[in-house]
Amino acid sequence: MTKILTRICKWIGVPGAIIVVSCGGLTWLIGCASNKPSGEVSAGAAHPEKSGAQLWAENCVRCHNIRSPGSLSPAQWEVAMMHMRVRANLTPEEHKKILEFLKSSG
Amino acid sequence: MNRSYFSFLNRIIVCGPTALAFIVIPLSVSAQDVNSTSSDYVSRAEYDKLKAEHEAMKQELEALKATVRQMATAPSPGAAPAQPAVPAEGPSENKQVVTTTSTVDELRQEVDALKLQIKETFPGTTKFLLAGYGTAAFTARSGEDPFFDAAFNALFLWKLTDRLFFEGEMELEFEDEATDLNLEVAQASYLLNDYMTIGLGRFLNPMNFFVERQHMNWVNKLPDKPLAVYDGIFPESEMGAQLRGVIPIGPTKLEYAAFVANAPGLITESDDVSEIGMLDFDNDANFGGHVAVGGHVGFIPIPEVEVGYGIQRSKVGPRDQAVENILQSVDVNYVRDATWLKGLINLRAEWGWSHVDHFVYDADGSQGFGPLSFNNNRNGGYAQIAYRPTHLDNDIVRNLEGVFRYDRINQMHTPVGFDEQRWTFGLNYWVTPSAVLKLAYEVDDKNGGARDQNAFMMQAAVGF
Numbered sequence: 001m002t003k004i005l006t007r008i009c010k011w012i013g014v015p016g017a018i019i020v021v022s023c024g025g026l027t028w029l030i031g032c033a034s035n036k037p038s039g040e041v042s043a044g045a046a047h048p049e050k051s052g053a054q055l056w057a058e059n060c061v062r063c064h065n066i067r068s069p070g071s072l073s074p075a076q077w078e079v080a081m082m083h084m085r086v087r088a089n090l091t092p093e094e095h096k097k098i099l100e101f102l103k104s105s106g
Numbered sequence: 107m108n109r110s111y112f113s114f115l116n117r118i119i120v121c122g123p124t125a126l127a128f129i130v131i132p133l134s135v136s137a138q139d140v141n142s143t144s145s146d147y148v149s150r151a152e153y154d155k156l157k158a159e160h161e162a163m164k165q166e167l168e169a170l171k172a173t174v175r176q177m178a179t180a181p182s183p184g185a186a187p188a189q190p191a192v193p194a195e196g197p198s199e200n201k202q203v204v205t206t207t208s209t210v211d212e213l214r215q216e217v218d219a220l221k222l223q224i225k226e227t228f229p230g231t232t233k234f235l236l237a238g239y240g241t242a243a244f245t246a247r248s249g250e251d252p253f254f255d256a257a258f259n260a261l262f263l264w265k266l267t268d269r270l271f272f273e274g275e276m277e278l279e280f281e282d283e284a285t286d287l288n289l290e291v292a293q294a295s296y297l298l299n300d301y302m303t304i305g306l307g308r309f310l311n312p313m314n315f316f317v318e319r320q321h322m323n324w325v326n327k328l329p330d331k332p333l334a335v336y337d338g339i340f341p342e343s344e345m346g347a348q349l350r351g352v353i354p355i356g357p358t359k360l361e362y363a364a365f366v367a368n369a370p371g372l373i374t375e376s377d378d379v380s381e382i383g384m385l386d387f388d389n390d391a392n393f394g395g396h397v398a399v400g401g402h403v404g405f406i407p408i409p410e411v412e413v414g415y416g417i418q419r420s421k422v423g424p425r426d427q428a429v430e431n432i433l434q435s436v437d438v439n440y441v442r443d444a445t446w447l448k449g450l451i452n453l454r455a456e457w458g459w460s461h462v463d464h465f466v467y468d469a470d471g472s473q474g475f476g477p478l479s480f481n482n483n484r485n486g487g488y489a490q491i492a493y494r495p496t497h498l499d500n501d502i503v504r505n506l507e508g509v510f511r512y513d514r515i516n517q518m519h520t521p522v523g524f525d526e527q528r529w530t531f532g533l534n535y536w537v538t539p540s541a542v543l544k545l546a547y548e549v550d551d552k553n554g555g556a557r558d559q560n561a562f563m564m565q566a567a568v569g570f
Contacts, residue, residue: 083263
């Protein structure tokens, strides 16, 4: 059992590292091709039809309870949303639409 | 000043028609006089002059009224809500009062927005947020003295520019009769482009879903943390650099994180033999000089589901006898708030493996237990389900949440010498979305002759 596990670890380790490296490389390429100031919606956005409220309801409940837009001021949401953009790996489109929603409904 | 100007205009509106009446009535009387009696008092030229003046005044009054109306609908900064208390005289007056009253709400909103804008220009409040959480807890574990406990985690967040962000987290807790201050996180993040962020410093371990996204007491649904994945076989934080981001693929998303960091230390000497062969994750000085490379990929096919895989590899141990260490984890998450469920369901599971290659500990026997050589393989993790009837009308029931967790660590064939599994049942009451009271009972089962330690736990946690 232990031996099998050791072998699996060794075997899966290399492909795992390859996945991480290739994802990084791919993103770099995509990103460089469409390098815009953060927050701008890129062409080919993933959910052009979804509203800020909908993206908020879908994304912000994934890790913790959703906090109401009124719980922070617009200026505070800017900081918290930048934090969440990095922590929750939000797309620029999600970030922009959700932030607009939070600021306008607060 | 604006306020007095505004009420002055209002007064003009009120007094205007009255004053005009005083002027116009005698005028029209005299004009009639001119026509009917061809009196000597007013000549034709004088009459025409007066009439022209009258017309000019009427126009001026109209212009004034228009200005006031304009000001009421698009108020200037600092304009106070118009006072409907001004006595209404005449039909035009009434209309004006109605118009201004209907705009009071708009004005108030505008003033609030302006106040906020002004506040935001105060130095220091624009880009900084103090967040974090506080915890108070009580634990009664069989075989141990029951104890109260408290901790405070302060999170300092700065948005320096649209691309540059800094987060620092300090934890204050009581440990061994002293207050412990730990720097948990100190990371500068820079958005290289829309899909890639670089982070430098000390950051939460991205390969471990629970640590990066669930361990905070206002997020975690039970008073204690699962075996193996927390304070177990994985590091909580890494000191180094990470690249992370997301790749949208149609409606799905692929998250990634890759990092280089100080490698864990290998414990080769200790008074406590059960620690031999274990990893020391507080290796800030990077003893051995090894570098760990790792990462995590997460796939989000629909917003409710996330499946991830994380890995970290490095050499550990003294430079000349270093051996391989591989840490891996798999995580699955399902979160759904649905009407047919009448609430919010949370399903989470994570399993991890740690492997340290064959190493000879205490080779010369000087520590009294060697030579001892083994592969150190450990694994463990948890599965948890939580449900909260958020769609019910009853305020109390709606805020209650039931939780069940199974967690386990397998480390029988290491110097620790036992496996452990636990079943934990919890009931939470959510006071606000980030303030919770937790009650839980934990059933513990260890093999290898170790003592089972069931526990009753209470915790209050507030995220802010």
